[in-house]
Amino acid sequence: MTKCKFCNKESYVKLKSPKIHLCKEHFIEYFENKVEKSIKKYNMLNKDEKILVSVSGGKDGHAAAWVLKKLGYNIELFHINLGIKGFSESSLKAVEELAKKLNVPLHIINLKDITGKTLEDIRGKKCSICGITKRYLMNKFGYEHGFDVIVTGHNLDDEVSFILNNILNWNIRYLAKHEPVLPAHDKFLKKVKIFFEIEEDLILKYAEAENIPFTTVKCRFAEKAITLKHREYFNELEKLRPNIKYQFLAGYMKNRRIFKCEEDENFEFRECEICGMTSAGRICSFCRVWKLYKNKNKSNSK
Amino acid sequence: MTKCKFCNKESYVKLKSPKIHLCKEHFIEYFENKVEKSIKKYNMLNKDEKILVSVSGGKDGHAAAWVLKKLGYNIELFHINLGIKGFSESSLKAVEELAKKLNVPLHIINLKDITGKTLEDIRGKKCSICGITKRYLMNKFGYEHGFDVIVTGHNLDDEVSFILNNILNWNIRYLAKHEPVLPAHDKFLKKVKIFFEIEEDLILKYAEAENIPFTTVKCRFAEKAITLKHREYFNELEKLRPNIKYQFLAGYMKNRRIFKCEEDENFEFRECEICGMTSAGRICSFCRVWKLYKNKNKSNSK
Numbered sequence: 001m002t003k004c005k006f007c008n009k010e011s012y013v014k015l016k017s018p019k020i021h022l023c024k025e026h027f028i029e030y031f032e033n034k035v036e037k038s039i040k041k042y043n044m045l046n047k048d049e050k051i052l053v054s055v056s057g058g059k060d061g062h063a064a065a066w067v068l069k070k071l072g073y074n075i076e077l078f079h080i081n082l083g084i085k086g087f088s089e090s091s092l093k094a095v096e097e098l099a100k101k102l103n104v105p106l107h108i109i110n111l112k113d114i115t116g117k118t119l120e121d122i123r124g125k126k127c128s129i130c131g132i133t134k135r136y137l138m139n140k141f142g143y144e145h146g147f148d149v150i151v152t153g154h155n156l157d158d159e160v161s162f163i164l165n166n167i168l169n170w171n172i173r174y175l176a177k178h179e180p181v182l183p184a185h186d187k188f189l190k191k192v193k194i195f196f197e198i199e200e201d202l203i204l205k206y207a208e209a210e211n212i213p214f215t216t217v218k219c220r221f222a223e224k225a226i227t228l229k230h231r232e233y234f235n236e237l238e239k240l241r242p243n244i245k246y247q248f249l250a251g252y253m254k255n256r257r258i259f260k261c262e263e264d265e266n267f268e269f270r271e272c273e274i275c276g277m278t279s280a281g282r283i284c285s286f287c288r289v290w291k292l293y294k295n296k297n298k299s300n301s302k
Numbered sequence: 303m304t305k306c307k308f309c310n311k312e313s314y315v316k317l318k319s320p321k322i323h324l325c326k327e328h329f330i331e332y333f334e335n336k337v338e339k340s341i342k343k344y345n346m347l348n349k350d351e352k353i354l355v356s357v358s359g360g361k362d363g364h365a366a367a368w369v370l371k372k373l374g375y376n377i378e379l380f381h382i383n384l385g386i387k388g389f390s391e392s393s394l395k396a397v398e399e400l401a402k403k404l405n406v407p408l409h410i411i412n413l414k415d416i417t418g419k420t421l422e423d424i425r426g427k428k429c430s431i432c433g434i435t436k437r438y439l440m441n442k443f444g445y446e447h448g449f450d451v452i453v454t455g456h457n458l459d460d461e462v463s464f465i466l467n468n469i470l471n472w473n474i475r476y477l478a479k480h481e482p483v484l485p486a487h488d489k490f491l492k493k494v495k496i497f498f499e500i501e502e503d504l505i506l507k508y509a510e511a512e513n514i515p516f517t518t519v520k521c522r523f524a525e526k527a528i529t530l531k532h533r534e535y536f537n538e539l540e541k542l543r544p545n546i547k548y549q550f551l552a553g554y555m556k557n558r559r560i561f562k563c564e565e566d567e568n569f570e571f572r573e574c575e576i577c578g579m580t581s582a583g584r585i586c587s588f589c590r591v592w593k594l595y596k597n598k599n600k601s602n603s604k
């Protein structure tokens with residue numbers, strides 16, 4: 001039996017850096033300390049902020065809510081029911097269980113109530129539309145209900161895969177923008193990724209150690225092919241050079257200034273002509289992809 | 303039987319972009335046209351230049367020499383016998399066959415004659431020392447024998463793998479420097495990669511179609527682990543997005559200015575205090591890794 005570095009109990013996890021074994025209890029302590037260190041390092045959150053945690057039903061958002069609640073932050077949960085058969089039912093069940101266990105308010109929005117359609121009903125790029133929709137509705141809800149900050153469960157694996165994908169496509173503009181903390185701007189709330197530096201594997205281990213309820217049902221529309229390749233690649237690299245994901249992210253944070261262009265620094269946001277929320281263009285992405293300007297034209301012509 | 307796009311003969315290769323089948327003869331024509339286009343596009347070579355082609359015994363350098371000879375360029379071959387058991391014998395045999403078939407002069411240098419040691423004898427990072435040594439000896443030979451330019455067989459797969467590796471390690475300085483043509487500078491000859499834009503698969507197909515002699519024996523010291531991962535990754539990506547290697551390289555060429563720093567632009571080379579060749583520092587990498595300054599001290603102290 002391999003023992004914990006700090007006690008006589010059985011090893012629950014082997015860390016990569018430092019290379020030590022930890023029992024379940026010491027791992028939970030280690031994980032929560034690690035998250036707290038990230039929060040301090042990037043000045044992510046304060047205890048007096050009203051925090052809205054975005055929960056999809058999966059382990060990452062759920063672990064984020066769980067650890068924040070344990071660390072004494074003031075959180076509430078936000079979930080969007082996308083109306084995807086199988087996936088949405090099981091997601092809903094998981095977030096409801098989580099809210100009950102954590103004893104925190106859960107806010108649920110039904111996509112169909114807002115747009116008249118579920119994600120099943122849309123044609124075209126479902127993933128891209130879903131991303132735009134979730135970011136928009138989460139921000140709008142948080143803004144209208146007096147929250148200070150939105151927390152999402154994006155982890156180290158998500159970040160390095162996003163960054164690599166943008167490098168492969170030379171999306172220079174996006175490359176300046178991966179940050180653990182996106183400051184508030186007009187009607188955009190502050191957005192925080194508390195797991196920015198934390199590997200997916202560890203989050204899963206934490207969720208299991210703490211018996212956090214979450215669903216493992218995957219959305220059947222997920223366009224995972226290319227993202228999966230990036231993730232597999234990083235996992236292969238980790239075997240040869242443990243901690244390369246973190247080092248790649250740290251190198252990115254140190255060097256990402258090279259991707260900044262003047263144009264972007266002088267960029268000014270405006271208000272969407274349809275919904276009035278902060279927007280990069282005349283009409284925000286949400287109103288554009290859901291063609292809400294058509295409804296407006298319809299009502300104007302009545 | 304799948305037929306060639308241009309004649310009734312059997313398909314020898316299926317190109318990815320454009321997606322067409324070619325017979326052996328039309329593929330050879332296509333390949334040589336493609337190389338000639340690269341040469342013109344980047345202003346790589348002129349017919350009146352004296353060209354030294356570096357040949358290791360493998361397919362890439364051999365195909366480079368072959369195609370340049372067929373296109374009417376004035377080439378000679380340069381080979382370093384590294385003294386690696388098995389590998390070096392089979393490499394030597396291949397380059398001698400190539401020189402005979404092409405009817406061009408072959409210059410061979412024995413590493414042991416220059417440094418007193420073979421690559422077998424060195425401790426430490428063999429791959430890194432081998433790279434420094436080959437670049438140095440090739441340049442010195444070309445410089446001392448009146449050549450205008452050195453051609454190497456580096457291909458698209460090499461380039462994208464180098465670039466990705468430097469990105470993963472955030473070696474910003476190296477990232478400004480991947481070029482198909484490195485201009486001459488003091489005693490550095492011009493260096494050209496004629497296969498900069500050409501995928502390894504196609505070079506192999508060309509070498510086979512033309513019955514070019516080459517060895518498939520690999521150096522047993524090659525530190526391939528991490529480079530192999532990059533190559534596998536790109537090959538996996540190609541399956542999902544054909545031509546992504548080329549597009550990644552093209553994007554790099556368009557955007558690489560962001561990696562340039564002022565410091566590098568004002569950098570001044572000097573002459574190595576030991577050997578007198580152009581060098582970045584007081585002592586060049588070659589004299590440093592082979593500890594030739596020690597010999598100098600020894601002779602000074604006699």
